[in-house]
Amino acid sequence: MRNLGSGKWLLSVLAGVLLLAACGNPNSSTASTPISESMSVEEARSVSNDLELQGRAPEQEVVFDFSGTVEEGPSKGTTLAGRLTLELKPVGGGHFVFMGALTGTNLNVPAKGVLTRGGRIYIFFEVDKTNNLLIIGTGKREAGGGFSGPFVGPAAGDRGRWTATPVSGPTPMPTPTPQKFAYNFSGLVEDGPAQGTKIEGRLNLEVRLKEGYGRLAGKLVLADGSEISVKGALVSKKIFVIFDLGKGKRIVGEGDIQADQSIQGPFILVQQENGHTSLSKGSWTATPIPSS
Numbered sequence: 089m090r091n092l093g094s095g096k097w098l099l100s101v102l103a104g105v106l107l108l109a110a111c112g113n114p115n116s117s118t119a120s121t122p123i124s125e126s127m128s129v130e131e132a133r134s135v136s137n138d139l140e141l142q143g144r145a146p147e148q149e150v151v152f153d154f155s156g157t158v159e160e161g162p163s164k165g166t167t168l169a170g171r172l173t174l175e176l177k178p179v180g181g182g183h184f185v186f187m188g189a190l191t192g193t194n195l196n197v198p199a200k201g202v203l204t205r206g207g208r209i210y211i212f213f214e215v216d217k218t219n220n221l222l223i224i225g226t227g228k229r230e231a232g233g234g235f236s237g238p239f240v241g242p243a244a245g246d247r248g249r250w251t252a253t254p255v256s257g258p259t260p261m262p263t264p265t266p267q268k269f270a271y272n273f274s275g276l277v278e279d280g281p282a283q284g285t286k287i288e289g290r291l292n293l294e295v296r297l298k299e300g301y302g303r304l305a306g307k308l309v310l311a312d313g314s315e316i317s318v319k320g321a322l323v324s325k326k327i328f329v330i331f332d333l334g335k336g337k338r339i340v341g342e343g344d345i346q347a348d349q350s351i352q353g354p355f356i357l358v359q360q361e362n363g364h365t366s367l368s369k370g371s372w373t374a375t376p377i378p379s380s
Contacts (some may be wrong), residue, residue, distance in 0.1 A: 089150045089224045099215060101239070104238060106145070115377045121185040122165055123135055123179065123181065123202060123204060124136060124204070124357075125204050125206045125208050125316070127202075127204075127210075129210060129224060129226065129248045132201065132202045132210035133212060133224075135179075135185060135202050135213055136185055136201045136202075136210070138311050139184045139187070141177065142177070142187055142200065142238075142321065142328050144178075144179070144185075144186060145178045145185075146176060146177050146180050146303070146321075146355075147176055147177060147184075148174035148176045149173065149174070149175055149176070149256075150173075150174050150176065150177075150233075150254065150256070151171065151172070151173050151174075151254070151256045152171070152172040152173075152174075152234070152252035152253055152254055152255060153166065153169075153171065153252070153253045154168075154169060154170055154171070154172035154190055154223070154252045154257055155168070155169040155250065155251055155252070156168045156169070156198035156223070156239055156248055156249065156250035156251075157247050157248050157250075158248040159247060159248045159249060160245075160246070160247050160248070160282065161243060161244075161245040161247055161248075162243045162244075162245055162246060162247035163242065163243050163246045165276070166214075166246075167221070168175040168190070168195075168197075169192065169332075170189070170190045170191050170192030170195050170287045171191050171192060172188065172189075172190045172199065172252055173188045173191070173253070174187070174188035174199065175187050175188055176203065178306040178363045179207060181199075182204075182205030182332055183202070183203065183204050183205050183303050184201070184202070184203040185201070185202055185203075186199075186200060186201055186202075186203060186317070186326075187199070187200045187321055188200070188323065189323055189324050191215060191336045193225065196280060197213050197214065197215060198213070198284050198321075198323045198325075199211055199212065199214075200212055200214075200323070207228055207229030208226070208228055208229075209225075209226065209228070209229070209235050210224075210225075210226055210351075211224075211226075211227075212223075212224055212225075213225070214326075215241070215242045217297055217326075217344070221241065221242040221243075222241050222242060223239055223240070223241040223242050224239060224240050224241055225237060225238070225239035225250050226238060228370075230376075231346065232254065232378070233254040234251065234252055234253045234254055235251070235252045236249065236250065236251040236252070237249070237250060238250075238315070253373075265296070266296050267293065267294070267295050268292070268293070268294050268295075269292075269294075269295060269376065270290060270291065270292050270376070270377040270379075271285070271290070271291040271293070271374035271375055271376055271377060272288075272290065272291075272320075272352070272374070272375045272377060273288060273289050273290065273356060273372065273373075273374045274287070274288045274289040274306060274372065274373050274374075275284070275287040275288075275339075275370055275371070275372035275373075276370050276372070277357060277369070277370040277371045278369060279307050279370070280357065280366065280367055280368025280369055280370060281366055281368055282357055282368040285368075285370075286373075287308075287339075287372075288310075289308045289310040289311065289316075289375055290308070290309045290377070291306065291307075291308050291309075291318065292306045292307050292309065293305070293318065294306055295322060297300075297346075302321070302322050303319075303320070303321055303322070304318075304319065304320050304321065304327070304329070305317075305318065305319045305320075305323055306318045306319075308331060316319070316331050316332065316333065317331070317332040318330070318331050318332070319332070325344060325345040325347065326341045326342065326343070326344055326345070327342065327344075327353070328340075328342050329341050329342070329343070339355055339356075339357060340356050340371055341353055341354060341355030341356070342354065342355075342375070343361065343372065348376075349376045350362075350374060350375045350376060351372075351373065351374040352372070352373050353371065353372060353375075354369060354370065354371050354372075355369070355370050355371070355372050356369055357369070357370070
């Protein structure tokens with residue numbers, strides 16, 4: 089097993105073989121599934137889970153008063169209501185992916201999805217990740233900028249209607265006061281051409297957090313003092329990160345924040361060799377370093 093504690097070793101070994109599509113021009117979409125007005129819910133979910141697209145810098149923020157009621161099914165009569173804040177990220181063709189959270193008293197539910205150029209929305213609320221419980225809503229933009237439509241979930245057989253009335257936006261992204269965090273980072277490639285490759289260092293992050301979601305940026309400092317730029321997003325207890333190796337090369341990961349504030353999750357590498365592209369996959373952990 090190779091330990092890539094050295095920045096020179098990391099760049100010389102990985103930079104030539106690990107390529108993830110760069111965030112690139114916001115006017116060109118790199119979604120593996122084409123975005124359209126007639127896309128299916130399954131296609132929209134695939135796009136909303138695209139780490140590269142969700143890792144892009146948000147362009148606008150929109151805030152809604154949200155309310156949804158289960159009208160039939162095991163959870164009939166249950167209402168979910170709160171403030172829905174979404175960050176819109178352009179992915180080309182006038183389409184957006186978004187990430188955000190539904191917040192309220194004792195309520196903080198991650199949300200993500202797709203908004204098409206024509207105003208069709210697909211929204212996915214992660215009610216309970218452990219038990220894979222989702223609320224899946226679809227809808228259409230109405231006069232005045234609001235949305236409404238049907239939803240299914242979280243229990244099998246649950247169906248209802250939801251509305252989202254605009255409170256503010258779209259507005260340029262706000263700049264919350266940054267918070268600084270430091271972690272001991274370790275990542276291991278477990279499958280694929282780069283199997284066995286290990287990356288370790290000190291991960292310094294600056295997080296701009298607002299109501300359970302936010303943006304982050306920082307550096308992964310390797311053993312020799314060299315640095316790798318990091319950026320990403322934080323939604324409730326989920327984090328999305330991109331490690332920039334330079335010249336369009338990326339390591340992309342997502343993770344869940346644990347009870348002890350450590351972070352664990354998978355990452356994806358893309359290897360280019362003789363004109364052939366293949367994926368490598370691995371996992372990473374980040375353990376908090378106590379502030380001195």
